[in-house]
Structures are given as structure tokens and as C-alpha cells.
Amino acid sequence: xxxSIKDLPKEKFVLPGDAACPGCPENMGLxxxxxxxxxxxxxxxxxxxxxxxxxxxPGSGLKFPILNVPFASSxxxxxxxxxxxxxxxxxxxxxxxxxxxxxxxxxxxxLSGAAERNDDVIHxxxxxxxxxxxxxxxxxxxxxxxxTTTTWSGKKERKKDLPLIMLMHRVPYVATASVAYPIDFxxxxxxxSTIRGFKYIHLHAPCPVGWRFDPAYTVAVARLAVETGMxxxxxxxxxxxxxxxxxxxxxxxxxRKPVREYLSMQGRFRNLTEEVLRELxxxxxxxxxxxLKLST
Amino acid sequence: MxxxxxxxxxxxxxxxxxxRVKVVSAYPITPQTTMVEKLSEMIESxxxxxxxxxxxxxxxxxxxxxxxxxxGVRAFTATSSHGLLYxxxxxxxxxxxxxxVVMAVVTRTIGPPWNxxxxxxDVMDQRDTGWLIAFAENNQEALDETVKLFRITEDERVFLxxxxxxxxxxxxxxxxxxxxxxxxxxxxxxxxxxxxxxxKAGDPLIMGNIPRDLKWNMMMREDIHKAMERAKKVIEEADxxxxxxxxxxxxxxxxxxxxxxxxxxxxxxxxxxxxxREAVDYLRDKFSLxxxxxxxxxxxxxxxxxxxxxxxxASSVVVFDxxxxxxxxxxxxxxxxxxxxxxxxxxxxxGVIAGLAGVDVTHEDLASVMLTSxxxxxxxxxxxxxxxxxxxxx
Numbered sequence: 001x002x003x004s005i006k007d008l009p010k011e012k013f014v015l016p017g018d019a020a021c022p023g024c025p026e027n028m029g030l031x032x033x034x035x036x037x038x039x040x041x042x043x044x045x046x047x048x049x050x051x052x053x054x055x056x057x058p059g060s061g062l063k064f065p066i067l068n069v070p071f072a073s074s075x076x077x078x079x080x081x082x083x084x085x086x087x088x089x090x091x092x093x094x095x096x097x098x099x100x101x102x103x104x105x106x107x108x109x110x111l112s113g114a115a116e117r118n119d120d121v122i123h124x125x126x127x128x129x130x131x132x133x134x135x136x137x138x139x140x141x142x143x144x145x146x147x148t149t150t151t152w153s154g155k156k157e158r159k160k161d162l163p164l165i166m167l168m169h170r171v172p173y174v175a176t177a178s179v180a181y182p183i184d185f186x187x188x189x190x191x192x193s194t195i196r197g198f199k200y201i202h203l204h205a206p207c208p209v210g211w212r213f214d215p216a217y218t219v220a221v222a223r224l225a226v227e228t229g230m231x232x233x234x235x236x237x238x239x240x241x242x243x244x245x246x247x248x249x250x251x252x253x254x255x256r257k258p259v260r261e262y263l264s265m266q267g268r269f270r271n272l273t274e275e276v277l278r279e280l281x282x283x284x285x286x287x288x289x290x291x292l293k294l295s296t
Numbered sequence: 297m298x299x300x301x302x303x304x305x306x307x308x309x310x311x312x313x314x315x316r317v318k319v320v321s322a323y324p325i326t327p328q329t330t331m332v333e334k335l336s337e338m339i340e341s342x343x344x345x346x347x348x349x350x351x352x353x354x355x356x357x358x359x360x361x362x363x364x365x366x367x368g369v370r371a372f373t374a375t376s377s378h379g380l381l382y383x384x385x386x387x388x389x390x391x392x393x394x395x396x397v398v399m400a401v402v403t404r405t406i407g408p409p410w411n412x413x414x415x416x417x418d419v420m421d422q423r424d425t426g427w428l429i430a431f432a433e434n435n436q437e438a439l440d441e442t443v444k445l446f447r448i449t450e451d452e453r454v455f456l457x458x459x460x461x462x463x464x465x466x467x468x469x470x471x472x473x474x475x476x477x478x479x480x481x482x483x484x485x486x487x488x489x490x491x492x493x494x495x496k497a498g499d500p501l502i503m504g505n506i507p508r509d510l511k512w513n514m515m516m517r518e519d520i521h522k523a524m525e526r527a528k529k530v531i532e533e534a535d536x537x538x539x540x541x542x543x544x545x546x547x548x549x550x551x552x553x554x555x556x557x558x559x560x561x562x563x564x565x566x567x568x569x570x571x572x573r574e575a576v577d578y579l580r581d582k583f584s585l586x587x588x589x590x591x592x593x594x595x596x597x598x599x600x601x602x603x604x605x606x607x608x609x610a611s612s613v614v615v616f617d618x619x620x621x622x623x624x625x626x627x628x629x630x631x632x633x634x635x636x637x638x639x640x641x642x643x644x645x646x647g648v649i650a651g652l653a654g655v656d657v658t659h660e661d662l663a664s665v666m667l668t669s670x671x672x673x674x675x676x677x678x679x680x681x682x683x684x685x686x687x688x689x690x
Contacts, residue, residue, distance in 0.1 A: 029355070038495050039497060039498040040498075041497065042495055042496070042497050042647055044363070044508055049506065050386070051506065052506065054502065054505045054506075055505070056505070056506055056507065056508035057502065057505045057506065057507045057508060057512070058508070059476060059508070060500070060502045060505060062500075062502070063500045064500055065495050065496065065497065065498075065500055065501050065504070066500075066501075066505070067363070067366055067495055067503050067504070068390065068502070068503060068504030068505055069359070069362075070359075070385050070386065070389055071505070072356075072385075073355060073356065073359035073362075073385075073386060073389075074359075075356075075358040075361045076321075076349075076351055076355075076356035076359035076363065077356075077360065077362055077363035077366075078363060079349055079351075079363060080319060080349060080359065080360035080361060080362060080363025080364035080365070080366075080367065081363035081364065081366060081370065081495060082363075082367075083318075083319050083347040083360075083364050083367075083369075084318070084319060084351060084363070084364040084365075084366075084367025084368055084369045085496070085497075086347065087318045087319065087346075087347060087366055087369050088367070088368055088369065090496055090497065091497060092496060092497035093497070095506075109352055109353060109356075109357070110352070110353070110356050110359070112352070113351055113352030113353070113356055116352075117349070117350065117351075141343075150584075163635045219567050278575040
């Protein structure tokens with residue numbers, strides 16, 4: 001169902017006084033989760049930046065019910081919680097809000113298990129492309145060539161394509177999203193909340209601290225990722241893939257902005273070679289080509 | 297009352313059914329497997345109205361049970377050995393969250409090498425987590441104590457999770473006649489579930505975010521310590537109520553067998569307490585030795601007061617452990633030493649490490665250890681050695 005800004009609820013779920021860094025994309029994402037799901041959301045959050053962002057107990061900067069849990073447990077905890085709500089006949093949208101580590105790496109077996117069982121959970125992967133909370137170490141979601149504190153000369157490996165891996169779990173709903181496109185994200189969340197079973201949303205979340213850019217430009221960087229074709233917004237309902245409206249124009253390569261424009265905004269690519277740049281462009285082309293094949 | 301021949305695993309599965317658990321989650325591991333299979337069957341046939349979450353690992357099994365219990369329903373899991381170790385992180389999380397759940401641990405040796413037979417290393421590894429730890433001697437006790445643990449863990453004086461321990465194969469796969477209590481009696485015994493808080497939509501409760509004051513974090517551990525102490529009374533109350541309704545009493549945290557005039561004591565936990573009873577009978581009947589047996593039913597909370605009470609006027613005590621903390625000795629041995637020292641009771645204490653890795657120890661073996669030990673004490677007034685690695689069959 002189309003969402004318009006003026007119809008979005010005014011109730012705030014991200015309150016002043018939380019502990020997020022300036023320009024934090026996670027806070028933006030959490031605001032959108034509040035707008036999309038409101039009081040129906042119950043969040044399960046493994047270790048990561050949001051463990052800190054919520055602020056110090058007994059206070060909290062977030063107005064969701066939040067169950068903080070160990071890294072590798074979130075989707076299972078969510079599955080149990082969702083079962084309890086079903087048994088008790090209570091309405092709730094159980095959401096796992098996890099970083100790329102908690103999703104793609106240490107949390108992956110748990111995620112895959114819950115997806116295969118089709119547990120009634122929305123998993124949101126807030127992808128800031130490295131282990132930011134522990135101080136910018138590489139993850140399987142860090143792109144090729146990016147500097148991190150465990151890849152000083154640039155990461156040697158490619159970013160693991162998690163949304164497609166989740167698509168191949170044949171779950172009822174898989175989508176990508178970006179903090180630069182809140183309406184698209186909110187629409188996807190709302191759709192996911194109407195579907196029973198496992199829903200996966202991969203939210204692209206550029207991190208000013210870890211990516212080395214001015215915190216004023218979080219949205220600009222996130223938007224450039226889409227405009228250069230480096231991040232593709234799509235959704236798949238019951239396996240049927242469709243490119244989402246913000247990304248649609250960029251199916252045509254000639255309409256994409258140069259990848260260099262996106263990378264040059266980020267200090268983590270300061271020492272990028274021409275060779276790695278070409279490889280990243282090639283990877284973007286490959287990702288597009290595969291998604292377009294899947295969407296026909 | 298219905299008498300059935302049940303394995304320990306089926307007895308515990310039956311107990312979970314009688315407790316009307318609403319969510320079960322488990323990952324199969326020998327020798328716990330048949331318990332999970334039975335529960336799956338009960339749920340699929342409609343005999344037990346519950347959700348079964350068939351997870352991909354033990355870490356996830358306890359995570360799912362924790363999620364369900366946090367959401368307000370009675371939940372159950374079971375595991376063994378490596379599965380329990382893989383869960384270890386979640387054990388801390390559940391106890392720290394003060395969410396009551398019940399788990400069965402079918403004790404099994406830890407590798408390497410691969411070994412499916414019983415010892416107590418796996419469950420002893422959990423002793424500092426904040427879980428109550430009960431040991432069953434036989435299948436009847438495994439059933440009874442599982443049901444009781446739901447009441448004990450959900451008591452507001454406790455609000456801690458609990459483990460029921462049963463030895464691999466000796467109980468888990470051995471059939472015994474087990475009396476299955478009537479459902480209406482169990483319903484009378486078990487009040488509706490209570491827990492400190494319930495996660496639900498619209499109620500912005502947060503569990504587990506970073507504390508502003510580290511002292512609160514330390515106080516949380518102190519509160520678990522105190523709750524564990526309070527649990528002693530709750531366990532005894534549950535035991536008495538069970539006796540009143542069902543007719544079976546186990547003695548709360550400990551049982552002392554043939555202790556009235558005993559001078560020399562054996563101490564043990566788990567299934568081989570049955571063998572120890574036979575050893576005591578044999579030593580008394582054949583050698584007229586005044587030997588008694590202290591059966592530790594709960595390792596956590598540890599029944600320090602009972603131990604002091606039973607051993608206050610003893611001449612000697614031999615503690616049998618099925619696990620070891622290298623360079624220190626058996627965990628039970630250490631607890632007995634600490635309990636006696638705290639009360640200033642100075643008697644010879646010997647720690648016997650036996651039955652590790654499933655090495656069989658018969659009641660004759662146990663009796664022979666006691667014969668040697670008693671003669672040492674009567675001759676020398678003390679033991680020749682405080683720690684004995686005993687391999688049996690001698």
C-alpha cells in the first residue's frame with residue numbers, strides 16, 4: 001500500500017537523549033520502524049551498535065519493547081517469542097534488528113534456521129558493512145577494497161550477497177532497503193507485517209564513523225549507493241523478484257552515476273586503485289544482471 | 297495413579313506434558329534424543345497442545361525457549377554434553393534475565409574423544425550460571441522432580457531457571473516402573489505460570505541494555521545468589537506439597553540413607569546413588585560397618601546446612617565425583633570440604649574420582665573403596681590420601 005509522509009504517525013519511538021553517533025543511520029532506520037509498525041513491534045536485538053544506542057538502563061532512548069540477546073541467538077529468541085504470542089493469541093510483530101555481523105556472520109546459522117522453518121519473524125539486517133560497534137573490523141558484508149581496522153590495505157574479498165542467499169531459502173518475503181529511501185522501507189515493513197512466516201529486509205546503512213565521511217552526508221552517501229547501482233532496491237514476494245521504484249531507472253546502466261562518485265565520498269576507499277574500482281564496477285554490473293534475470 | 301514402564305527420557309517427556317508446557321524447542325543429541333522424539337510425537341498427535349520449534353542447534357534451542365518464556369509461556373528444552381556446552385552462553389543469559397524455564401540434561405561425557413556414556417562433567421560446567429541443578433536417582437524421581445522444578449522456578453522467591461539431571465543410558469534408556477500422577481493432581485500442584493515480566497507489544501520494556509551504574513550489575517548477581525539461597529525453602533515446600541498430593545517425598549535437597557547410627561559416610565549425586573545404597577546395605581549386613589549415605593539431590597542451591605547437619609558428628613566421609621576440576625578434584629568434594637570448613641567440622645574427607653567417561657562402577661567397587669577407607673580411618677585416624685582416582689573392577 002503506498003505510503004505518504006503526511007499520513008505517517010507522529011508518535012516517536014526514537015527519543016532525544018539516546019547514545020547514537022551524529023549522523024547514525026541506525027537511528028534513522030529505527031525511526032522508520034516506529035513509523036511503519038508503531039506499537040505492534042517487539043524488538044529482539046543482538047550485540048551491536050543498537051545495544052549502545054538505546055542508552056543506559058534503567059532508562060532508554062527507544063520506546064519499543066526490546067529484548068537484548070547474545071549475538072548468535074536473535075532469530076531463535078524471536079521465533080520463541082513469536083510462538084508465545086501465537087499461543088497467547090496476542091498481536092505482535094516480532095522484529096529482529098541486527099547488524100551485518102549479527103546477521104551474515106556470527107548470527108547466520110540462526111538466521112538460516114529460522115528462515116528454513118519459516119518462523120513468523122521480520123529480520124532486519126542493518127548493514128553498515130563492518131563490525132562498527134567493536135571499532136570498524138571487516139565483516140562478510142564489507143565490500144572489496146574497503147579499509148577497516150582488520151583490513152588496513154583494503155579488504156581482499158567480495159561482499160557476500162545475503163539478500164539472494166535469503167531469497168534461496170524460499171521465504172515468503174525478501175527485500176532490500178536504504179536509509180535514504182524511508183517511504184520505500186516503510187512500505188516494505190508494512191507489507192512484511194501482513195505476511196505470516198519469515199520476512200527478511202536488508203537495510204543499507206552508511207556509517208559516517210566507519211566509512212569515514214562527514215556525518216551530515218549519511219543520506220547523500222546512501223542515496224549515491226543506489227544511484228550508482230552499488231546498492232539495488234528490490235523485493236521478492238514468494239520468490240517473485242521486482243526492482244523497487246527508486247532503483248528502477250538504474251537498471252539502465254547509462255543512467256547510473258559513476259561508481260567513483262560514491263566511493264570518493266568515503267575515506268575507507270581513500271587508497272582505492274583503478275583495478276579495484278573496475279572490479280567493484282564489474283561486481284555491480286553482475287549484481288544487476290543477476291537480479292534482472294531473476295525479476296523477469 | 298497409573299504405573300507404566302518408562303525410560304528416563306520418556307518419564308521426563310511425560311513430566312513436561314503434565315506441566316502443560318506451551319513451547320518445546322530442542323536439537324537432538326545422544327542420549328537426549330528419545331526425549332525430543334517423544335515430545336514431537338506428543339505434539340504432532342495432539343496429546344500435548346504446544347508449539348515445537350525444531351531448531352538448528354542447541355544454542356538456538358535454549359534461545360527459542362528463552363524467547364517463548366520471555367513472552368509469557370511455560371517452555372522446555374533438553375540436551376546433553378556438547379549440546380549443553382554449546383548452550384552455555386544462553387544459560388547465563390536466561391538466569392541473568394530471571395526468566396523461569398526448565399531444561400533436562402542427560403549427562404554425558406565431553407570429548408575428545410567422542411564418548412556417549414555418562415559422567416557429570418557437562419552439568420558441573422554449568423554450576424556458576426545461576427541455574428538450579430537437580431539430580432535424579434531413578435526415573436520416578438526424574439519425572440517427579442521435573443514437574444516440581446516448574447513450580448520451584450516460577451516461585452517469586454526464586455525466579456531462576458532449573459535443570460533436571462539424569463544419567464545417560466543408566467536412566468535415559470533404561471525402563472523402570474514409573475507412577476504417572478493424575479493430571480488433575482499435577483494441575484493442583486502447579487499454579488498458573490508466574491514470571492517477573494512478560495514481553496508484549498505496546499509495553500516498552502527493555503531487558504539487558506547497558507547499566508548506568510555497574511553496582512546494579514553486581515547487585516544482580518548478588519540477587520541471584522540470594523534467590524538461590526531462598527530456593528532451598530521453596531524446594532522443601534514443593535517436596536512436602538508433592539508428598540501431600542502425590543504421596544512421594546524425597547527429603548528436599550538431600551536424603552540421608554541409613555544414617556541414624558552411621559559413623560562413616562558416602563556422598564554422591566545422580567543414578568549411582570542407587571549403587572551406593574546397595575553398597576551401604578552390603579557393608580552393614582556383611583561387615584557390620586556403620587556406614588551411611590548422603591544423597592545430594594540439588595547441587596545448586598548447594599545444601600550446605602544439610603551436609604553440616606548430617607556430618608557434624610561423623611568419623612569420616614568419602615565423596616564420590618563423576619567429574620573433575622583438574623588440580624582441585626571433584627566439584628562435589630570441594631563443596632563438601634567448604635561446607636564442613638564453614639562450620640568448623642574437622643573430619644577426614646576423601647574425594648574419589650570415579651566413573652568418568654562412563655567407566656562402570658559397581659556397588660561392589662563402591663563397597664571396596666569404603667572398606668579400605670574405613671579401615672584407614674580406624675587404623676590411622678585419617679586417610680592415607682585425600683584424592684583417589686578409582687577405575688573400578690579391582
